[in-house]
Structures are given as structure tokens and as C-alpha cells.
Amino acid sequence: MSTRTLSSKDDPVIESRDDLIRPMQKGEKPASQWRIGTEHEKFVYAKNDFHAPSYDEPGGIRDILMAMTEFGWSPVEENGPDGKRNVIAMSGPDGTVSLEPAGQLELSGAPLVNIHQTCAETGRHLTQVKAIGEKFGIGFIGAGMWPDKTRAELPMMPKGRYGIMSNYMPKVGNLGLDMMLRTCTIQVNLDYQSEADMAQKFRVGLALQPLATALFANSPFTEGKPNGFLSFRSHIWSDTDPDRTGMLPFVFEDGFGYERYVDYMLDVPMYFVFRDGKYIDAAGQSFRDFLRGELPALPGELPTASDWQDHLSTAFPEVRLKSFLEMRGADGGPWNRICALPALWVGLLYDQTALDAAWDLVKDWDMAGREMLRDSVPKLGLKAPIPGGGTLQDIAGEVLKIARSGLAARGELNSVGDDETGFLAPLQDIVASGRTPAEVCLDHYYKDWDEDVTGLYALKSF
Template sequence: MSTRQDGTPSPLARSRDDLVGWIAAGEKPKPDWRIGTEHEKFVFYTESLKPVPYEGDRGIRAIMEHMMARYDWEPIMEGDNIIALKRPDGQPGGTISLEPGGQFELSGAPLRTLHETADETQEHLNEVLDVGEDLGIGFLGVGFSPKWTLAETPHMPKQRYKVMTRYMPTVGKRGLDMMYRTATIQVNLDFANEADMVKKLRVSLALQPIATAMFASSPFTEGHINGMKSLRSEVWRETDPRRTGMLPFVFEEGMGYERYVDYALDVPMYFVYRSGRYIDVAGASFRDFMNGKLAALPGELPTLDDWSDHLTTLFPEVRLKRFLEMRGADGGRWPRICALSAFWVGLLYDEVALDAAWDLVKTWTAEERQQLREVVPREALSARFRDSTVQELALSALRISRLGLRNRRQINAKSQDETIYLAPLERLVGSGRTVADELIERYEGRWNGCIDHIFEEFAF
């Protein structure tokens, strides 16, 4: 989740047009399109397999302090707490941040090619594994915490998480599980103009359950099989329905920036950030804020930074800010991190591929898209769709993505194009077996029902 810092105050958001204009400012010509990859990891002590708390000589804060000392990261503070890391001014690089339960996240820099994404991912993992080895700490890449109860899971000291922790149980059954026990891979991609945004948003929303199926890796809860292939995805179905889901309005006539703004205005707020402090306004209306009627800040109008903050608290399957954020995948290890970005870049960053992807999904009804969203967490690739399966849909989408990546003609030093990063997905989908299926097989077989083996065999 986003990390806020104090800076020069932004302009007031005085009208709906200002909110629309803030999103539209993200438009970029195709040569400037970039790839931003995010990935979260569960952090555990290698000797006890317990989760790592924030404090202590071997805590999350200690990991960040070692990253600062060894690898030139700088702290982002909230009071006395280090809550994120950034590169020194002028140096390229992303941000390291903390999810509510201590999930360790790299929010990668906007990069030009998938080869650069692979290098960035490898560098980050080399750094965290180097620090982790000295501290007796490991990092696990799956979609849902496989062993720890919610009570056992630590809480990171970020103010915005305290607001969300209070509010989540009032609007859904699994909001705290979402915050504290899920992990994901995401990719952020650009658009050229409003029409391009709409087409990409429609394609990516329709195909998001296909990505969920391909990346399913969360079949365990508290040491036992939970009946799902992607419990992470199922948890989102039971988290605050006003800010999650498949956004059926996106496929309706007249979709554009204004329609998304109207949707966002109706999603209740969590907080307002002022002078280093998060003010709890959970459940309040941004429309009332626009009219100076926010009870916690009477007479005060929102800034464009407040609007930006609010958009980060919307959690649909694809999120629109000044870019599009693909949100459907479970966490995974290095090959799968790069594969997710490759899948979506191939589909969305080449016109021929984007047209083919739209042809694949354009006749799907809202009911069919929702049905896919509902069945995939449990059945993944084996789920039925019309007279076919999700596996067949995934194979079709991968063929289109491969075409798009070939058309991009981005070649590395070994004369390889970006299709190399699709290979893990192509093998997986061709076999019809997800990571979740492999995990279940090991658990029921040579693990003999002991979840502890996952921390060795599926750690980074």
C-alpha cells in the first residue's frame, strides 16, 4: 500500500473536473510507457518459522536498517518509525514498503523493458536474502499466510493501517485477513489517452480471473488445506464490496475518466493526511469533503493529494490512478514475478495483441465475468467457462501475450526477446496444474500433512 510523505501542499480539488484532470494527467505517448512491478513476501524466522515482528534486533525494522547500511537505501519515517525505504535523490530505484502484517514489498521503478524488470527483481532479492541470511530470516512467496493465525500475525506501526484495522470489520468478513495475511504480485501499466485507458481497463478486468487462476498459490490456512486454490482471491470477495470487484460499469456505454471519478466519489473514505498524521474519517463521503462538509475537518476542502490518497484505498481487480494496476495475482517467486509483468505487457502494450485480447473477451456478459470471478478462487484452471475451461482461455491469452511481446522486439544481451519471461506460465498452463495443485500434492504426499516444509521448498 502507498506510503505518504510530507511535501509541498498540492492544489485544492475544487471541482469534479479537477479530479478528472488529475487522472488524465497520467496519459503518456507510447514511447514513454513504462512497467512498474510490485511484489510482496512473507517474512519468517528460519529456525522457528514464526512471523517477524517490527521491533527487535531481528525485526522488520532491523532488516530495513541493514538495507540502509549495506545498500544505500534511505528511510521514510512516520514519527520515530521507519515505515519504508527509498533511494537517495537522483538515484534510480523503487521503494521498499511494509504491508500491514509485515509483508515486505518492493514497489519497483517504472522501467522500459521486462529485461530491466528482471534485473531489478534479482537485485532486490539478492539484497534482502543477503540481509536475511545474517539475521536468520527467510522470505516466502505465496498468496496467503500458510501457517500463522491472525492473532499471531504482527502489526506494522503505520497510522493508516490502524484506521483500516478499525474500519474493516464493519464492512466485510475478511478485511483483516486481506490486510494481514495476503501477499500479491502486481504490475502497473500506462495508457495513451482516455480511449486507450478504457480498452485496456476492459480487457484487463475481463482477463483478471484468468491471471488469478494462473497464479493461484494459496491453498493453505493455519497449516491445513482450505479448499481453495487462491484463498487470497476469495478473501477479496469478502472484503468491503463497495471498493472491490469487477466494476461492471466499465463495460457500459459512456465509460471514461468521469465515470470512474463518479465511482470513486461514492466509495467511502478511510482517512485524511495532515501534517504527518492520519485523521480517521472512515465511512465519510469524498463528495461531502468536496463541499467542505467533512465532520472531522469542518469547512476544509480536499487537495489533489487527498484525491490521490483516496484512490489508493479503492481495491477493484484493476485499479485506475494515473496508470492501470493489475491486482489479480497471488504472490510467487522470481520467475512468476517477471511472468506476471510479461503477461500483461504482452497483452496491453502492442496494438495487434490488444485488439486480439479485446476480440477474446468482448462478447462476455457482466454475469459471465462475475461468474469467472466467483469460481476461479476455488477451481483455478479447471473452472468451466461456456463450452470450454479457464485453462483453454489462459492458453489463448498467453498466445496473444507472446505475440505482443514479440512485436515489441525488446532484445537483451543474449539476443533474447521478452517472451522468455512467459515460459513459466506456458509450462504451468500447458500442464493444467497450478502452484496450488503442486502444494496440495506435496502436503498430502511427502510432506505428510506438515505445512512447515513450505518454508524451505517455496521460500526465495
């Protein structure tokens, strides 16, 4: 989740609807300036007993973050409710390492030119955290959900927005706290050159997001037992908060663009306002009221550009628009799948021929079929039915072929002359076998681990 590092002082006040559209318009870039931003989360555990470290314990999350100063990272602090300054992130040349609600660590990577750079960035980060882990007896797992932890066994990190969210979540859904405390994801952020380009990429991204969910499905256990899902992380989003999640049917309507997304965001209830280094609880209140100076949490005040940017980060649809597009459907996973997710989406979206081919594949799907696919994929994975008949397995190979052609057309080579297509190999293996990572884990659970999920720590640790 986003880390707020700047004060809202001196922000321009929002004066018109144009100010609400401006962040999206500013995101427009010529293709030569498109970049790739990859985010990936991992679970942190103590090797001696597998517990999730708290923030303050010796060798805990704060110590892990501060140890990153040895690698050139700088702490980002926030005022806690008790007035204490807490380290909530680390900033460095490879982006930001942020603190997720239960101590999951997320690298929000720098905007990079190609996936060779993305994979190098990922490698540097994992080398650093593994070295820190050796120092403190800490391990890191790449998975979509804690395989064994109850909510009660997990700490809450001292970050202001998390307290507000954890109080609000149970009022609007049954699984929001699980989303916060027990899940990890991989995400890729991509650019667009115009409003029309954004709309086409948004539509393709939404329609094919269930395929990404299936290919990366990696959360089949809850509290030590199979949960009946392949991606329980994906299922969690279906019962988190209906006001800010889902497949966004309006994106597929004629005329969709920035203005329609602004209308959607104005209807998403607020979480907070950030003032003087602190988060003010505005959960459930209306940004439309804020624009009129009638926000109950800050009566008489008008929102600033930073307030709007904060609000844009509090919706969680399958694809999210800010000044770039975020692909949000994948479970957390191991190193090679961290590189595979940007390869999939860059291949599909950053070459116009590939983008058109991907759209041709899904443009005739109706909304009911898209929703059915989204609802069924957490349980069924590649066996989930697609609109018009057949399953995801039936189109997965064609989608990867399109992505591969898009990557080949980019011609981004590393120092030995390899292009980016090799990063799709883990996904091609999954499609060839027809078995998701979750199904492989379940095989181990029954055949190799004597139905004990602690075997997953060895399998999934970095």
C-alpha cells in the same frame, strides 16, 4: 499498499470536477514513453521457529529495513501515535520498499522500459534482502497467503493508515483483516495513451484478471490445513468490503471513461486524511462531503490534490485506475513468476494488435458470466467456467499465444539478443500441465510433507 511520504501543505485545493479528472488525464503518454512498474510482496519469517517478526524485536522488521541502507536505500519515516518516528519504508533507485500491515515487505519497483530491466531489478532486490536475512536469521516466502499463521500470531506494523483500516475492516466484511495481515500479491502497473486506450485496456484487464488469478493461484492453506481454495487470497477480496472491490460492471458500459471512474471513487467511503505527518480517521465518511467542506473529521476544510490521490489508493477492484492501470489479480510467488506477470500483461496490452485480439476473445462475454468466472476461479483455478461454455484452461493457451506475439512485436532485446517472450515460460508450463501452483503445493502436502505445511517454507523461500 501506498506509502505517503509528503506533507499535504501547499497542495492545490480541489476547486472543480476537472481537478478530480486531472490525475487520470496526466497519465496519458505516447507509446514511446510507456513504462512497466512491478510490485511484489513477500512474507518474512524467523528461520529458527518460523514466527513472523515484530517491528521492534532484535532482527525484526525495523532492523531489516534499516539494514537496507548498506545497499544505498534511505529511510522514510512517519509519526507514530505515541509521537515516535517510525521507519515505514525505504527509498532507493529501484523504487520503494514498503512496510505492509503484518510486516510483509513490498518492493514497488521503478518505472522501467522492458521486462529484462524488471527482472534485473527483482534480482537485485532479492539478493539484497537475502543477504540481510542471513545476517538476522530471517527468511522470505513467495506465496499468496501465510500457510500456517492465525491472525493472532501476526504483528501489526506502526503505520498510521493500518490502525484506521484494521478498525474499519470488520464493520464492512469478514475477511478484511485477513487481506491486510495474511496475504501477499504481485502486481503490475501500466500506462495508456488516451482515454479510449485506457478504457480498452481496463476492459481486457478486468475480463482476463481471473486467468491471472488461476495461473498464479498459490494460497491453498490456512492455519496449516488445506482451505478448499487454490487462491484463498483472491477469495478474501470477495468478503473484504463490497464498496471498494470487485469487477466494476460500469467499465464495460458504453461511454466509460475518466468521469465514470471519478463517480465510482466519489462513492467509495473514505479511510483517512493525512495532515501534518499524521493520519486522521475518516473511515466511512464521504469524499463528496469533503468537497463541500462538510467532512466530519475535518469540518470546514476542503480536499487537496494529495487527498484525492490518497483516496484513489483506497479502492481495491480487480483493476485499479490512478494515473496508470494496476493489474491486481495475482497471488505472490517465486522469482520467475514475479517476472512472468508483467510479461503476461505487457504482451496483451502494450501492442495494439495483441490488445485487439485479446478484446475479441472476451468482448462478447456478458457481465453475469464475468462475475461467475470471478467467483469460481479462487476454488477452481483453470477449471473455472468461462462465459459461453468451456473453462479457463480452454482459452489459456490462446491468451498466452496473444501475449507472446505482443512481446515479440515489441522487439525489446537483452544483451545477448533474447526478446521478452521467454518470461512467459513459467505460465506456459502451468497451462501445459493444467495444474496451478496451488495444486502442485497440495500434491507435496499429501505426498511429500506428511500433511505438514512447514514443508512449504523450503519450497517457497527465495
